[in-house]
Amino acid sequence: MKVKVDPTKCEGFGICAELAPQVFELDEWGYAAVLGGRDVPAALEDAVRRAAGACSVAAISTET
């Protein structure tokens, strides 16, 4: 699974980093980016799906 954060959509709610802190990293001001490239380890796929669903501005997209 691959995941990306659209930085033009992210508004810094930070829910993604609460649900999958190993994948999403917030900057100083709370805006999210994906750590360590776009590939998601299998063990974290569920958490990433929850994060994508929880993002209120739909900034997170996944593809398999």
Add this chain to the structure above:
Amino acid sequence: MRVSALTDDARLLRPAPEREDLGCYRTAGGYGDGLTGDDLLAAVDAAGLRGRGGGGFPVARKWEALCMADGPRDVVANGAEGEPASLKDRYLLCRRPHLVLDGLERCALMIGAERAWVYTADAVTTASVHAALRERPVAVPVVVHQAPHTYVSGEETAAVRAIDGDEALPTAKPPRPFERGVGGRPTLVQNVETLAHVPFIAAHGAKAFRAAGTDSTPGTLLVTLSAPGVAPLLCEVDAGTPLDRVLDAAGLGWTPAGFVMGGFAGGLLGPQAREVRLSYEDLLAAGSLLGCAAVIALGAPDCPVAVAGEILAYFAAETTRQCGSCVRGTQAMRDVVAQLCAGHASADAVEKLDRWGTTLRGRGACGLLDAAAHMAASLMREFPVLVHTHLGGGCAICAAEQSSPWREPAAGRFAVAIDIDLERKDAA
């Protein structure tokens, strides 16, 4: 602006100052026979031509991706030169438009493009391209699209968006234009200098192209040099030529205190960089970028810390406010360097600046935030002693600037002189 070929093998520059019309271009062998189709692709591949817009991506890989795309596809010749200190793309479109259109036509036919655009960012350039197209239409329909002259308008997704009728603002990637571009079609966005190399390769082949340059940066390249007290110099060099050679040609009678490299995107380099060779690989090894090969030599009136501050202020003003990290990050870095120049930055703030230089990279939709982060990181890496001096307010240049009643607008003095010069010459 002065123009000078610093190679025996000039392919892009023309010694004559006036615009090259169709007759002159044909007399010089332009629009002649040459390699086409798969033979041209193979030659471009063997030539090792890399994108001259700044990224340095292998051209043959892009062309192959377009050839393999399903359905109709398009091509954009990108002449929207956003780097303020660069002049080369506008030079080519204003003085040698047929060289670019020849390359565009060969490229469009090779990849099977149905439509083409020439994407510009100023009226003088647009007029020159229109005039060239009236002299000789290209074999595929061409539209000239003029975007606003901003730092990001030449970014490939911004170009696609502008041509589609929207604002010239970058979008998140992927998809890249070669996957999904103008009108949703696969689109090749290629810098105009890159296209200007194609007729040479078509006519003379890969081996002749590689007669100049290095293994990893074959061919010649256009370099824009600006420095205080001398007219900007646009020169063509064999890739791998030491920067020193360009400084000598510009008539610099003094030792630069440092350089702004690769446009603003390559950050700062210290005075030792005068020996660096102008190639993708050498500048990468020096912690910088060749970028669009625009170089600013910093002289006695320039404090490198203040220059970094001006350029960071420019980035903070040029952010398109689409990405939160970019809006906040460019402002934060600008503010710390401004505090340094004012002599009241804290050690803690400078530590943050150093950290942002790394952690903010890759967080924006386009390269603007990366360029700003690179500027901050390179200031800390190349001028640590000078930064330390500023902590205690010990810079005489900055102290004088702070008390001066009027200050140049951010980055303006690196850019405006070049622009005006180009327009004046063309108007004459």
